[in-house]
Amino acid sequence: EAEVAQSPRYKITEKSQAVAFWCDPISGHATLYWYRQILGQGPELLVQFQDESVVDDSQLPKDRFSAERLKGVDSTLKIQPAELGDSAMYLCASSLALGLADPYNEQFFGPGTRLTVL
Amino acid sequence: QKEVEQNSGPLSVPEGAIASLNCTYSDRGSQSFFWYRQYSGKSPELIMSIYSNGDKEDGRFTAQLNKASQYVSLLIRDSQPSDSATYLCAVNVPPRGSGAGSYQLTFGKGTKLSVIP
Numbered sequence: 001e002a003e004v005a006q007s008p009r010y011k012i013t014e015k016s017q018a019v020a021f022w023c024d025p026i027s028g029h030a031t032l033y034w035y036r037q038i039l040g041q042g043p044e045l046l047v048q049f050q051d052e053s054v055v056d057d058s059q060l061p062k063d064r065f066s067a068e069r070l071k072g073v074d075s076t077l078k079i080q081p082a083e084l085g086d087s088a089m090y091l092c093a094s095s096l097a098l099g100l101a102d103p104y105n106e107q108f109f110g111p112g113t114r115l116t117v118l
Numbered sequence: 119q120k121e122v123e124q125n126s127g128p129l130s131v132p133e134g135a136i137a138s139l140n141c142t143y144s145d146r147g148s149q150s151f152f153w154y155r156q157y158s159g160k161s162p163e164l165i166m167s168i169y170s171n172g173d174k175e176d177g178r179f180t181a182q183l184n185k186a187s188q189y190v191s192l193l194i195r196d197s198q199p200s201d202s203a204t205y206l207c208a209v210n211v212p213p214r215g216s217g218a219g220s221y222q223l224t225f226g227k228g229t230k231l232s233v234i235p
Contacts, residue, residue: 033223042122042206042225043162055220091161103149103210103221104169112161 002026004110006092012116018080021113024073025094031055033107034067034077035091043091043109049075050097082117089114121145122209124226132234137194139229141207144188150221151183151190154206156228162206166192197233204228 005024013019025032030051035043046065048056052072060067064083069075079086090113097105124141131137143151150169154162168174168181168190180193190209194201206228210221 040126040227042208042227044225045222048220048222050220056222089161097220101213101220103212104167105150105210105221106152106164106167107223108164109154109161114159 004092004094004108006110006113008113009111010114010116012118013082014118015084016081018078019082019115020079021077021090021092021115023075023077023092023110025075025092026096026108029094029096029108030072031095031097031105032069032075033093033095034075035093035109037089037091037112039088046077079115082115084117087115087117120226121211121224122207122226124205124207124229126227127230128232129229130232130234131197133197133199135197137197137201137231137233139192139194139205139207139231141190141192141209141226142188143190143207143209143224145209145211146185146188147212148209149212150210151181152208152210152223153179153181153190153192154208154225156204156206158203194231197231199233199235202231202233204230 032049034046037043047067049069092110093107095105095107153166156162166181178195182191207226
């Protein structure tokens with residue numbers, strides 16, 4: 001069964017340290033998303049890629065967060081330096097969107113990375 | 119006004135009953151609507167999608183959409199303890215402005231459902 005892969009599953013770090021998360025989307029899915037989910041809230045989009053290009057990073061805190069998808073397949077999300085408020089679940093999702101304006105694309109999530117910043 | 123609103127619950131139903139979960143959205147241009155199930159500590163799992171007004175049934179789940187009222191619901195028949203989870207309503211909100219852009223999946227806060235044996 002095709003699944004989105006993420007690693008690590010859990011990460012504990014101290015504030016001011018750097019952390020990185022990795023995601024491998026479902027094979028053939030051109031669109032990849034990174035979300036952040038705070039406990040008790042729904043996921044919120046951080047960044048969206050179409051192939052290797054960033055489509056939307058308007059909600060990515062660019063002073064400390066960066067994301068890349070160099071070959072249009074797997075992706076890395078980095079936080080440097082981490083802050084206490086970054087503690088959350090970081091979710092990667094992918095979809096077989098037919099284009100940017102496809103309103104019907106279904107997104108499938110990976111298992112997520114639970115980040116705790118001490 | 120939040121774009122997608124759900125009652126946070128908790129909603130408690132006895133085993134075998136029908137659980138009814140509701141969601142309202144604000145952007146009339148939205149065309150696709152999704153329900154995700156999220157167990158505690160796990161990631162969201164897509165369980166239903168609906169695009170047209172009316173009902174869509176899949177096993178014990180029925181999604182209902184009323185675009186005129188901007189209302190989406192999920193019914194779970196014959197509720198089981200294994201259905202206990204948080205249910206997230208998600209709406210694909212169209213791009214803003216006149217420029218090109220992509221639809222953005224916008225989530226409610228979720229409704230926590232407890233099915234009591």
